[in-house]
Amino acid sequence: MKLWFKTILVISVVLIAVFAVIAYFTDLATASLSDQQEREQTELLAAQVADTVRYHVRHARRGAGQTLAESLLPEWVEVREDVQDTIIKSNPQLAEARVFYQAGPELWEEKVKLPAGAGPPSTQDAQAARQAGKSPTVTSVRAQGQRRLVTAMAPVILGLDGHGPVQIGAAEVVLSFNESQSVEARLRRLVWPLMALAIITITLIVYLLFRFLISKPIDRLLVTMEKAEAGDLAAEVQVAAPDEIGLLTSRFNHMLGRIRQVTEELGEERRSLSERVRGATAEIEGRKRQLEVANRLLFEMQRQLAQLERLAATGQLAAQFAHEVGTPLNLISGHVQVLRARASDAQALKRLNVIAGQINRITGIVRSMLDRARNPRPRLEFIDINALLTEIFDAAKPSLMARGVELRTEMAEGLPPIEAAPDQLQQVFLNLINNGLDAMPAGGALSLSTKREANDLVIELADTGEGIAEDRIELIFDPFFTTKRERGTGLGLTIVKQIVAEHGGRVEVESAPGRGTSFRIRLPISTASDSERCLGDTLATARDSGLESL
Secondary structure (H helix, E strand, O other): OOHHHHHHHHHHHHHHHHHHHHHHHHHHHHHHHHHHHHHHHHHHHHHHHHHHHHHHHHOOOOOOOOOHHHHOOOOHHHHHHHHHHHHHHHOOOEEEEEEEEEEEOOEEEEEEEEOOOOOOOOHHHHHHHHOOOOOOEEEEEEEEOOEEEEEEEEEEEEEEOOOEEEEEEEEEEEEEEEHHHOHHHHHHHHHHHHHHHHHHHHHHHHHHHHHHHHHHHHHHHHHHHHHHHOOOOOOOOOOOOOOHHHHHHHHHHHHHHHHHHHHHHHHHHHHHHHHHHHHHHHHHHHHHHHHHHHHHHHHHHHHHHHHHHHHHHHHHHHHHHHHHHHHHHHHHHHHHHHHHHHOOOHHHHHHHHHHHHHHHHHHHHHHHHHHHHOOOOOOOEEEOHHHHHHHHHHHHHHHHHHOOEEEEEEEOOOOOOEEEOHHHHHHHHHHHHHHHHHHOOOOEEEEEEEEEEOOEEEEEEEEOOOOOOHHHHHHOOOOOOOOOOOOOOOOHHHHHHHHHHHOOOEEEEEEOOOOOEEEEEEEEOOOOOHHHHHHHHHHHHHHHOOOOOO
16 A cells, blocks of 8 residues: 555545534534424414414404403404414414314313314313413424424413403414425535535545655655666666755765765675685685595594493403302312312322312403403593583584484583583493484484483483384393394493493483384483582592592
């Protein structure tokens, strides 16, 4: 919707509203005036009829021996003719006319009735005649279809010698007024077309003024703006008048000139910058390809390292086995020594010496295995789990893409640091990533999320692979148990569980055949400050050095 149309629409609505209010109050005024005029006309005719009756009563022939009522009795045929002449001269729309005469103290009779076919007077008419005041009064106004019937009553009062003013009768007149012929209707038929003509004329004048003084200059300005937007910065708008729009046009032309100058300067800078960007882009592309190759090699090395860690876990399990074997060997060795001390037979003693030698050999093997399996204590430090996971998956991204696996991450912000050995946690997550890749040979999705629950940090890693049967979930952490048939050693998840347990956490698993597997790792959140952490490291060093007694 254009500005000129909205302006004309608003002005038209305002004009219609203003003229409607004027017409409403004009209708009220003319209706009141018309009603007053109809009442006055009816009262006047009733007074004229009463005067006609009063004239005939005053000039009635009086005979000897007549009572007052008899002496005032006129010729009602003449009265009726004169009343009819009075009504005809006034030229009203007469509905009914009646004259009531007091024939006795409580007896009122209808002496004149116009037209002749009018019905008998009602009880209300007779009552109004008896109670008529000293002046004509409108007694009722009622509607009958498209007509209004106005009823007026005028008393017939005669001043008599020795009696004063006496009401001897009353004249009732009912006039009919056509609503369509009233002053109000005629004025409405005149006013409404004039108002419509005024609204159309004012709207047309405003439209022409707006069109030539505002709309056309704005259109020229918009056309120039379109040219400038299309790249023609040399376009200018002709200033038509020294008004606000002319000032706006002049400022616009000045702005276009300034933009044209700045654009030319920027063009030079852009060409120079393009050359430099082109060279930098080529260098970045080369570095990017080198980085991708390095990331791929790094991840493969990390996977190989994970395999070596599994072999190390095998050695650790072997060491645990050797430790368990050492106790019964010591008992056997003790019994052999007792038997040697008590033996008297040379042959038996020789056999006991052979047994003792073999026991010493086995004990040496066990001690050697323990020495090889004993690892140094890991050094704990405060780490940001989100940063560690980001680093791991950045390195793993090329391999994930090569396997057709989509990585989805949802890491909560503001997670507190945890105290852990980063290398061991890296081994945990690499084992889980390897398991996920092995479970999705045809590709899929690997989802990672982190969040905080109470005093635990929860890391969830889920794949869309083959899943694990419910009866085998409890066995996956057992040493040498694997679901990969000939591809796995059965030690990866054992290492995961052991490392998480050493950090005070636990591992939860949810899986079902055909719906993938989800590993949820819960690690405790450390609340120690930096000073407490340093003090703990000092005490640990003292204990390791045998200085606890200090």
